[in-house]
Amino acid sequence: MKNLLESGTNCLLIQSEFSNFSFWNYVEICKIAGAKYPASPLGLLTVAALLPQQWKFKIVDINVEPLQEEHFEWADMVCIGGMLAQQKSMLSLIDQAHRYHCPVVVGGPDPTSQPSFYQSADYLVLGEGEITIPLFLNDLAKGCQSGSYESDAKADMKEAVVPRFDLIRFKDYIQVGMQYSRGCPFNCEFCDVIELYGRKARTKTPEQIIKELQALYDLGYRGHIDFVDDNFIGNKKNLSEALAVIRDWSGVNNYPFYFSTESSINLADDDDLLRMMRDVDFRYVFIGIETSEDEILRLTHKKINVNKSIVKSVSKFYSYGMIVNAGFIIGFDNESDQTADKMIRCIQDSGICMAMVGKLYALPGTQLTKRLKKEGRLLEDGSTLRDSALQIDQMSSGLNFITTRPRLEILNDYIRIIKYIYDPVHYFERVIYTGLNLKPVNKYRPSIAQMMKSGRAFMRLCVKLGFNKTTGWLYWKMFLTVIFKNPRAIEAAVNLAAMFIHFNNQSKFIIDLTNEEINSIEICDEERHDQLMH
Ligand code: B12
Numbered sequence: 001m002k003n004l005l006e007s008g009t010n011c012l013l014i015q016s017e018f019s020n021f022s023f024w025n026y027v028e029i030c031k032i033a034g035a036k037y038p039a040s041p042l043g044l045l046t047v048a049a050l051l052p053q054q055w056k057f058k059i060v061d062i063n064v065e066p067l068q069e070e071h072f073e074w075a076d077m078v079c080i081g082g083m084l085a086q087q088k089s090m091l092s093l094i095d096q097a098h099r100y101h102c103p104v105v106v107g108g109p110d111p112t113s114q115p116s117f118y119q120s121a122d123y124l125v126l127g128e129g130e131i132t133i134p135l136f137l138n139d140l141a142k143g144c145q146s147g148s149y150e151s152d153a154k155a156d157m158k159e160a161v162v163p164r165f166d167l168i169r170f171k172d173y174i175q176v177g178m179q180y181s182r183g184c185p186f187n188c189e190f191c192d193v194i195e196l197y198g199r200k201a202r203t204k205t206p207e208q209i210i211k212e213l214q215a216l217y218d219l220g221y222r223g224h225i226d227f228v229d230d231n232f233i234g235n236k237k238n239l240s241e242a243l244a245v246i247r248d249w250s251g252v253n254n255y256p257f258y259f260s261t262e263s264s265i266n267l268a269d270d271d272d273l274l275r276m277m278r279d280v281d282f283r284y285v286f287i288g289i290e291t292s293e294d295e296i297l298r299l300t301h302k303k304i305n306v307n308k309s310i311v312k313s314v315s316k317f318y319s320y321g322m323i324v325n326a327g328f329i330i331g332f333d334n335e336s337d338q339t340a341d342k343m344i345r346c347i348q349d350s351g352i353c354m355a356m357v358g359k360l361y362a363l364p365g366t367q368l369t370k371r372l373k374k375e376g377r378l379l380e381d382g383s384t385l386r387d388s389a390l391q392i393d394q395m396s397s398g399l400n401f402i403t404t405r406p407r408l409e410i411l412n413d414y415i416r417i418i419k420y421i422y423d424p425v426h427y428f429e430r431v432i433y434t435g436l437n438l439k440p441v442n443k444y445r446p447s448i449a450q451m452m453k454s455g456r457a458f459m460r461l462c463v464k465l466g467f468n469k470t471t472g473w474l475y476w477k478m479f480l481t482v483i484f485k486n487p488r489a490i491e492a493a494v495n496l497a498a499m500f501i502h503f504n505n506q507s508k509f510i511i512d513l514t515n516e517e518i519n520s521i522e523i524c525d526e527e528r529h530d531q532l533m534h
C-alpha cells in the first residue's frame with residue numbers, strides 16, 4: 001500500500017446524497033435561482049483544512065455533480081462524512097470506494113453517534129475532526145491500515161482552521177456555511193447537539209471570523225453566508241464583540257455578504273444583539289419553537305421557551321429585518337386533542353412561512369432516548385432510517401417510540417397541520433403578513449451580474465407562480481400589497497413566495513407518506529404495530 005502521508009496523496013472527499021424529499025432540499029428553487037443545491041459541505045471543507053496540506057484534494061458533492069469512475073481511479077484515499085439523513089448514501093459509498101481498492105475514512109455526526117454501522121470503513125475518525133484527525137494521521141504515519149479514533153475532548157474553537165472554501169464552486173450553492181460556535185448552554189431532552197457538542201458554547205475569536213470572511217471575499221464569493229451554529233447566541237458576550245468587528249469589516253468592504261443563522265428564542269429579548277445583527281444584515285433566523293404549550297416545554301426541559309409569546313417574539317425579529325424560520329414538533333408526552341389547533345394558530349398568527357413541523361424523533365444518545373429506553377417505550381434505537389429511502393428526517397420518520405397519545409391521533413393531527421399551513425391560501429396569508437411587518441435594512445450590495453441573475457430568477461418565478469391556476473391570484477395579490485405598502489420587503493416576500501413551490505410538493509409527499517403509515521396501522525392495529533417495530 002502507498003505511503004499515504006507522502007506529498008502526492010490524492011484525497012477524494014465525497015459529500016453524500018441528501019434526499020430530494022427533505023424539507024431542506026429546495027432544489028427546484030435552486031434551479032430558479034441559478035444554483036444546484038442549497039448549502040455547501042462545510043464539514044468536508046473543514047476536514048480538508050485539517051488534513052496534510054501537501055495532499056491534493058478534490059471534493060465531489062453528489063448533490064451537485066455525478067460521482068464518476070475516474071474520481072475513484074484518481075483517489076489514493078476517500079473521505080466520507082455526514083449526518084443521519086445521509087446514512088444510506090454513506091454506506092453505499094464505502095462499498096463503492098472499496099471496489100476501487102481505495103481506503104475509506106469516515107467521520108461526521110452519524111458515524112460519531114453510531115459507529116457500529118460504519119465498521120466496513122477502514123478508518124473511523126469520530127467526534128470533532130480537530131481532535132481526532134491528528135490521532136488518525138499519527139497512525140497513518142506508523143503505517144496502520146485501519147483504526148478507530150475517538151475522544152471525549154472538545155475542540156478549542158480558538159484554534160480552528162479556515163475551511164478550504166477554495167475546493168467548491170460557489171455558483172453551485174445558494175449559501176455558503178460558516179461556523180462561529182459549537183455547543184448550546186440549554187438542556188432540551190430531545191436534543192443531540194448538547195450530547196455531540198456539549199453545553200458550553202465554544203466560540204471562535206473575532207479575528208478568526210474576519211479571516212474566514214476575508215478568505216471568502218478573496219475567493220470572489222459574494223452573497224449569503226449561513227452561520228451553521230447550534231445556537232448563535234450561546235455566548236452573548238463573545239458574540240457582541242465578534243459582531244462589532246464584522247460590522248466594521250463589512251462597512252469597509254461595502255457589505256459583500258448578508259447572513260442567516262440559528263438561535264434560541266431569547267434572542268428576541270436582547271435588543272442590543274438584534275441591533276448588531278441588523279447592522280451587518282442578518283436576514284433569516286431559525287428558531288426551535290417546538291410547541292406553544294408551556295406544560296410540554298417544561299416537561300421536555302425547553303425552559304427557555306416557557307412563558308414566551310411567540311407572536312410577539314417573531315414580530316420583534318421582523319422589526320429588526322429578520323425573517324423567522326422555525327421548527328415545531330408533534331408527538332410529545334402530555335399532548336392533547338387541542339395540540340394541533342394550537343400549533344396551527346401559533347404558525348398562522350405569527351406569520352412564520354417556513355415552518356418545519358416534524359414528529360418527535362428519539363435521536364441516538366439523547367436524554368429522551370435514554371428515558372424512553374428505561375420506560376420500555378423505545379421501538380428502535382432511533383438509529384437506522386427504516387428501510388425506505390423516502391424516510392429521511394423527522395418529517396418523514398420519527399415517533400420511534402410508544403407514544404402516550406394514540407399514534408393514529410398524532411398522525412392524523414400531523415396531516416391536519418401540514419395540510420393547513422401549506423395550503424396556498426394560508427401560506428400566502430403568512431407571506432403577506434411577513435412582507436408587511438418586516439423592516440429589512442438591505443445593506444448587502446449585489447454586483448450588476450448578481451442583480452441580473454436575480455432579475456432572471458424573478459422572471460422565472462413570475463412565470464411559475466404568477467401564471468399558475470392555483471397560485472396566480474395569490475402571488476400577484478401578495479406582490480402588489482407588499483410593493484405598495486412596504487416596498488423594502490418585496491425581495492424577501494418574493495423569496496418566501498418562491499419557497500411555496502418546494503413546500504407544496506414536499507407537503508404532498510409527507511401527507512401521502514403519513515397516510516400510508518396510517519393505513520398500515522389501521523390494518524394491523526396499533527398495539528401490534530408497536531410490537532412489530534420493537
Ligand atoms: C448546517 C446543518 C444542516 C444543513 C446541512 C447543510 C449541509 N450541506 O451540510 C441542513 C439545514 C440542510 C440540515 C438538515 C438536517 N440536519 Co443538520 N445540521 C446542521 C448543523 C447545524 C451544522 C453542520 C455543520 O456544517 N457543522 C460545521 C462542521 C464543521 O461540522 P461537521 O459537519 O460536524 O464536521 C466536523 C466533524 O463532524 C468532523 N467530520 C465531518 N465529516 C467528516 C468526514 C471525515 C472523513 C472526517 C475524518 C471527519 C468529519 O470534522 C469536522 C470538523 O470537526 C449541524 C449541527 C452541528 N453543530 O454540526 C446539524 C446536524 C448535523 N443536523 C442534524 C440533523 C438530524 C439534520 C436533519 C436530518 C434534521 C434536521 N435537524 O433538520 C436534516 C436532514 C436534511 C436533509 N437534507 O435530508 C443532526 C445530525 C444528527 C446525527 N446524529 O446525524 C445535527 C448534528 C444537529 C441536530 N441535532 O439537528 N442540517
Ligand code: SF4
Pocket residue numbers: 184185186187188191192193194230231264288302
Ligand atoms: S436550545 Fe436548541 S440547540 Fe440548545 S439544547 Fe435546546 S434544542 Fe438543543
